[in-house]
């Protein structure tokens with residue numbers, strides 16, 4: 035996390051406080067700069083000066099370091115040089131991107147009047163400037179600043195303290211680039227998992243929360259956290275601020291929010307409003323996420339299972355990368371969202387699966403729709419840019435093409451026989467946007483469109499007569515210029531005379547140096563006025579050229595003005611139906627996900643899972659979705675394996691599989707593949723298996739792989755124990771738990787004992803569906819005592835002293851780890867291998883297995899102590915006696931009191 039100074043953001047319409055002291059000694063421009071800067075502390079100030087944004091003082095030092103640009107000086111302030119650096123306006127987005135990625139936030143300050151107007155007010159007047167926008171990681175809209183395939187969430191976190199312990203948190207998250215707005219309320223225990231799921235780019239909290247020790251840990255996991263003053267999180271004004279934003283009298287019709295959710299939601303919209311400085315990006319009304327509606331997955335499990343990123347931080351190699359066959363950015367974003375939040379409602383999962391099934395069955399429809407979607411624009415982001423005034427002609431075209439694509443998709447979908455509910459809902463959404471709007475946009479917009487509206491030339495000829503007239507005038511004048519060139523060449527007898535144009539001189543006559551004198555001497559100098567002499571050319575103007583130029587400029591300005599008016603009009607029409615357009619955009623995304631999951635299922639030979647409310651977990655011939663694809667690229671097969679953790683008929687809860695097997699046999703792969711299959715099933719995807727029946731998993735836990743977390747001062751073993759503790763404390767009957775090599779990071783007997791006790795606890799207390807892989811073969815003996823524990827092993831073959839990995843999971847247990855054979859394969863020196871073998875045979879002679887079997891017989895089965903017993907056991911007599919002695923203060927006692935105390939102590943002794 036980047037730790038930030040609190041931002042002071044004045045409300046959009048409030049003038050920044052003047053700095054009287056600074057004003058006394060500084061130039062008027064610096065005075066203006068300091069005023070604006072003072073009102074935007076904690077942000078880098080991009081101060082517009084002509085074609086550059088300049089940064090001064092510490093901002094300049096930070097920016098020059100982060101961007102690798104030159105630090106210069108400009109004038110003095112209080113006797114010292116003012117450090118300065120600048121970025122050209124046309125490249126500003128690139129620089130903004132780099133500053134935001136480095137965790138900074140930027141206030142963009144523009145000139146708000148024409149420099150000529152400032153001059154007219156007096157020679158010393160400074161051009162008026164104002165901050166038009168705050169650029170922060172969570173409030174971006176530009177394509178160039180955003181990852182098209184990921185959502186960009188701003189998250190507000192509001193806390194309600196409870197004296198009984200157990201704080202509650204209201205969360206509201208917004209993607210202003212797509213208008214999504216969600217809220218929920220969670221307990222302190224659920225906070226970390228929920229934040230990991232939302233994965234915001236920026237979080238906002240109160241100053242108090244920012245400095246809170248307990249929360250600090252969790253907040254540090256986030257990429258950027260911005261502390262704000264308390265008023266932003268004021269519960270009393272929350273409803274009113276939300277109503278103002280949505281321009282309604284009461285929020286009741288839009289959303290039913292708890293007070294805490296409303297507080298967070300109001301904080302989020304207040305921040306959006308302030309960063310966009312008065313512009314009002316349209317947002318969907320806050321949608322409330324019911325708690326428990328999605329599978330809870332804590333941050334460690336998400337990271338370990340490499341859902342959206344590998345442990346090395348790459349998208350490539352993650353589950354998302356392996357299953358993402360979407361063809362649009364919005365589809366890719368939706369798939370990532372679903373993967374982050376698998377559902378727990380079996381009928382809802384069934385509806386998603388029905389849509390996928392339909393496209394598995396009808397491959398022609400699937401491919402046709404995918405090819406239409408491939409060309410469809412990202413309507414929601416185009417709309418968002420238009421709504422904050424940062425859109426261009428191509429965004430209007432995006433809306434037009436989106437509606438056209440909607441019609442094409444509808445035509446194709448209407449050929450489906452009885453579309454399932456999910457597809458019918460998509461069809462309804464695609465019907466919503468007005469077709470007249472698309473027709474109007476089609477007649478207004480030209481074929482080739484400039485990126486920015488100020489370049490003009492995007493309105494089609496024939497759309498608006500006044501515009502055509504202005505353009506004709508401009509173009510006719512240009513023709514006049516061309517004929518003038520011929521006339522001047524004739525009159526001067528200089529064949530090579532040219533009329534050219536640049537931004538400094540405007541139109542000018544240019545001849546080579548050798549003809550310059552001729553034009554500067556009588557009689558020609560009466561017509562040609564000298565302007566500039568360069569090394570090879572001399573430039574002139576004429577009064578006739580000046581007049582034509584003014585005409586061209588006027589006609590050009592008028593044409594551009596008219597185009598901009600048309601742009602605003604069209605933009606207004608699009609925004610007026612933004613809800614319909616967003617619904618259609620969301621429909622595209624849903625369709626993209628359904629067809630892409632169908633394609634995945636067909637390409638990779640997946641099966642539709644049966645998902646229900648039972649506690650089953652039965653996978654036939656399951657495969658690891660990522661490893662399988664990696665092996666396939668090398669032409670190697672993946673060995674499928676079954677897994678059954680379903681309760682036996684007479685038992686209520688699930689099984690615990692203890693998986694032993696040699697190193698490199700495929701234990702971790704097996705564990706992960708089963709977790710991933712559950713997860714894929716619950717996002718509504720087909721799964722890599724020949725059959726899968728899964729009773730809803732409400733929480734997924736994994737403790738696999740090991741990595742130090744030195745930044746948090748935790749060793750590998752400590753990380754392992756913290757994660758294991760979370761599982762043992764939280765897993766319930768509906769959870770799915772995978773544990774890989776618990777206890778391996780410490781001394782053998784400590785590790786074995788911890789693993790032993792953990793298995794007993796999982797079996798007796800958590801009673802969750804569990805896969806437990808280990809190299810402690812002694813643990814297999816526990817199966818004799820634990821009725822729902824089942825031993826499984828991964829088979830290998832020994833061949834000519836080497837081990838051959840078969841990757842087959844079978845009932846039974848391994849007797850050896852073949853660690854030395856694997857070490858040999860890895861290239862350890864032969865001398866070390868030979869020595870290791872002889873040490874091993876000595877150790878094996880002591881036979882630890884014997885001890886374990888004896889332990890199973892000797893130790894009573896793990897008794898799960900009740901919580902009350904562990905938490906508040908009454909003190910023993912000895913402890914009571916000790917406390918009483920400690921409480922005595924002999925120096926302050928009279929002899930009589932001392933004697934009484936002695937009797938009292940004696941009375942406390944147990945009577946025997």
Ligand SMILES: Nc1ncnc2c1ncn2[C@@H]1O[C@H](COP(=O)(O)OP(=O)(O)OP(=O)(O)O)[C@@H](O)[C@H]1O
Pocket residue numbers: 661665671672673674695696697698699700701702703704841842
């Ligand atoms: N079912 C399978 N089919 C084909 N190859 C597999 C299979 N399972 C695993 N592998 C291959 O074997 C390699 C080792 O697998 P994995 O890491 O799961 O072994 P492990 O038993 O957990 O090893 P260790 O105990 O050393 O951690 C994988 O990288 C993969 O390439």
